[in-house]
Amino acid sequence: MSNTTGILEFLTIFVLAVFVGNEVVARVPSILHTPLMSGSNAIHGIVLVGAMIVMGTASGTVQMVLGFLAVLLATLNIVGGFTVTDRMLEMFKAKPGENQGRAKAKGADAEGGAK
Amino acid sequence: MTLTIWINLIYLLAAVAFIVALKGLSSPKQARNGNLLAAAAAVVAVGATFFNPEAHFSHHTTNLILAIVAMVLGAAIAVPVARMVKMTAMPQLVAIFNGVGGGAAALISIVVFLSDANLHSLGAPKPATYAIVEGMLGLLIGCVSFSGSAIAFIKLQELITGRPITYPGQQVINGLVGVAIVGLAVATVLTDSVALMVATAVLSLVLGIIFVLPIGGADVPVLISLLNSFTGLAVAASGFTLNNNLLIIAGTLVGASGILLTRMMSKAMGRSLSNVLFSAFGSVVTAGGGADGAGETRQVKSGTPEDIGVLLAYAQKVVIIPGYGLAVAQAQHTARELADLLMERGVEVFYAIHPVAGRMPGHMNVLLAEANVPYDELKEMDEANPEMGTADVALVVGANDTVNPAAKNTPGSPIYGMPIINADEAANVIFLKRSMRPGFAGIDNDLLFDDKTTLLFGDAKDTLSKLVKAVEDA
Numbered sequence: 001m002s003n004t005t006g007i008l009e010f011l012t013i014f015v016l017a018v019f020v021g022n023e024v025v026a027r028v029p030s031i032l033h034t035p036l037m038s039g040s041n042a043i044h045g046i047v048l049v050g051a052m053i054v055m056g057t058a059s060g061t062v063q064m065v066l067g068f069l070a071v072l073l074a075t076l077n078i079v080g081g082f083t084v085t086d087r088m089l090e091m092f093k094a095k096p097g098e099n100q101g102r103a104k105a106k107g108a109d110a111e112g113g114a115k
Numbered sequence: 116m117t118l119t120i121w122i123n124l125i126y127l128l129a130a131v132a133f134i135v136a137l138k139g140l141s142s143p144k145q146a147r148n149g150n151l152l153a154a155a156a157a158v159v160a161v162g163a164t165f166f167n168p169e170a171h172f173s174h175h176t177t178n179l180i181l182a183i184v185a186m187v188l189g190a191a192i193a194v195p196v197a198r199m200v201k202m203t204a205m206p207q208l209v210a211i212f213n214g215v216g217g218g219a220a221a222l223i224s225i226v227v228f229l230s231d232a233n234l235h236s237l238g239a240p241k242p243a244t245y246a247i248v249e250g251m252l253g254l255l256i257g258c259v260s261f262s263g264s265a266i267a268f269i270k271l272q273e274l275i276t277g278r279p280i281t282y283p284g285q286q287v288i289n290g291l292v293g294v295a296i297v298g299l300a301v302a303t304v305l306t307d308s309v310a311l312m313v314a315t316a317v318l319s320l321v322l323g324i325i326f327v328l329p330i331g332g333a334d335v336p337v338l339i340s341l342l343n344s345f346t347g348l349a350v351a352a353s354g355f356t357l358n359n360n361l362l363i364i365a366g367t368l369v370g371a372s373g374i375l376l377t378r379m380m381s382k383a384m385g386r387s388l389s390n391v392l393f394s395a396f397g398s399v400v401t402a403g404g405g406a407d408g409a410g411e412t413r414q415v416k417s418g419t420p421e422d423i424g425v426l427l428a429y430a431q432k433v434v435i436i437p438g439y440g441l442a443v444a445q446a447q448h449t450a451r452e453l454a455d456l457l458m459e460r461g462v463e464v465f466y467a468i469h470p471v472a473g474r475m476p477g478h479m480n481v482l483l484a485e486a487n488v489p490y491d492e493l494k495e496m497d498e499a500n501p502e503m504g505t506a507d508v509a510l511v512v513g514a515n516d517t518v519n520p521a522a523k524n525t526p527g528s529p530i531y532g533m534p535i536i537n538a539d540e541a542a543n544v545i546f547l548k549r550s551m552r553p554g555f556a557g558i559d560n561d562l563l564f565d566d567k568t569t570l571l572f573g574d575a576k577d578t579l580s581k582l583v584k585a586v587e588d589a
Contacts, residue, residue, distance in 0.1 A: 010363055039146075050158055051219050052164045086150055
């Protein structure tokens with residue numbers, strides 16, 4: 001019985017998360033679609049937590065090797081995912097001092113807008 | 116017990132942080148903070164997992180050491196790769212990081228299955244049916260995502276042709292493989308047999324490959340978004356298997372938002388998702404290859420950089436339409452140089468960005484942002500199109516399909532219905548192209564043969580620098 005309540009609780013969380021997931025990205029401007037895809041790619045890298053739990057409980061060579069691989073792959077996902085997203089988003093920030101040519105071209109107005 | 120409660124509270128906080136982070140990613144100002152917040156939450160959650168009693172690290176020192184070794188190794192590979200890869204190669208990088216996530220989810224299912232089978236043989240009760248079903252779902256989706264992403268990577272890296280790979284009866288074969296997987300999965304659940312589980316995994320890997328092969332290079336970004344969503348669902352399934360709320364919430368968030376994003380992306384291409392996935396887009400085109408023959412007899416007009424430089428320098432309004440060609444040539448900085456130069460001369464210049472310019476939605480914005488092009492000079496397609504009629508010059512840099520009037524005028528064309536930037540409405544059209552090779556969609560562009568069109572062949576960066584010089588001299 002307690003097991004059945006368990007799965008129902010997890011199902012409830014699952015269904016609510018579906019709605020949250022839909023709601024959260026509904027208003028994303030298209031210029032941010034790529035960073036969003038990359039960012040959500042990093043977020044599912046949290047599978048590392050699951051991989052660690054499995055690695056901790058693994059016994060025997062086969063399970064150990066597979067668990068090791070799971071942790072390795074999940075680490076690639078989470079570390080690579082966040083790093084690459086940060087690199088993308090870094091570029092959306094105008095760097096001060098590199099817009100001088102533009103200031104001449106478009107006046108102080110554009111310079112302010114670029115920051 | 117208290118420790119478990121604390122750790123679950125940390126997991127809950129991490130889940131909340133992920134939701135806030137996704138929300139943050141929807142505004143340019145908050146996006147970077149959102150990503151950093153999610154990363155910080157992930158670090159805390161992973162740190163807490165070392166103390167999670169469910170992981171039994173305190174009793175298994177070897178396992179702990181192996182886990183740390185795997186994590187250090189993974190980080191040592193991921194950081195330099197993510198830092199050094201060129202921005203143009205971003206789509207395949209996302210594909211590969213996505214694939215490994217799916218692989219991890221599949222491996223989790225396998226280890227849990229093996230461990231349960233082992234305990235069962237030692238006299239423990241057989242795990243509940245729903246638990247095996249959850250595990251099989253994680254295995255199946257994870258495997259499809261892993262091998263599918265691998266093929267997407269290979270296609271984008273151009274290790275194999277970006278063209279759709281088709282063979283007779285393809286959809287029937289794919290369907291049969293799908294049915295066989297479901298059958299094997301059900302048999303696995305019923306019998307708890309390791310051999311059947313392995314067979315399901317292998318066949319799921321095969322399905323991932325044959326599912327992706329017929330999808331053309333231009334559609335691969337939509338596919339990556341879909342596979343990203345799949346990995347999210349596989350992670351959620353792992354969460355069910357391990358009774359872990361954090362994995363369920365994070366995986367489901369990505370799964371749900373990924374599906375929505377995928378649909379937005381196919382919509383931007385004017386097509387339905389099922390059309391992208393199952394129509395083998397490019398093969399239809401090759402079948403209608405008569406257009407190629409007609410193309411050879413038609414004349415195109417190619418110009419010198421000097422002529423075009425004068426045209427640009429004395430124009431009132433110039434619209435730059437960048438495409439993937441600009442990205443591969445790394446010409447975004449030179450494009451900005453040209454735009455700045457023209458603006459100094461008082462020419463009105465803006466960039467018209469097609470939603471799928473580059474190789475992913477928003478990819479072109481990322482590249483231009485890298486070249487410090489300010490937001491106010493970037494116009495989305497819907498904003499740019501009403502202005503095309505008053506433009507003197509449409510400067511198309513390495514784009515093709517996104518300005519092809521066939522999308523508006525030729526009902527039989529494979530890209531008919533796709534929204535395009537109306538470059539054909541400008542008084543003059545300049546194409547900077549490497550060759551007469553058609554775009555991703557593999558079809559001829561009538562605009563290339565139009566009287567008002569001038570072509571300048573060459574690498575985009577090279578031709579743009581020549582134009583900069585020509586404008587300076589004009």
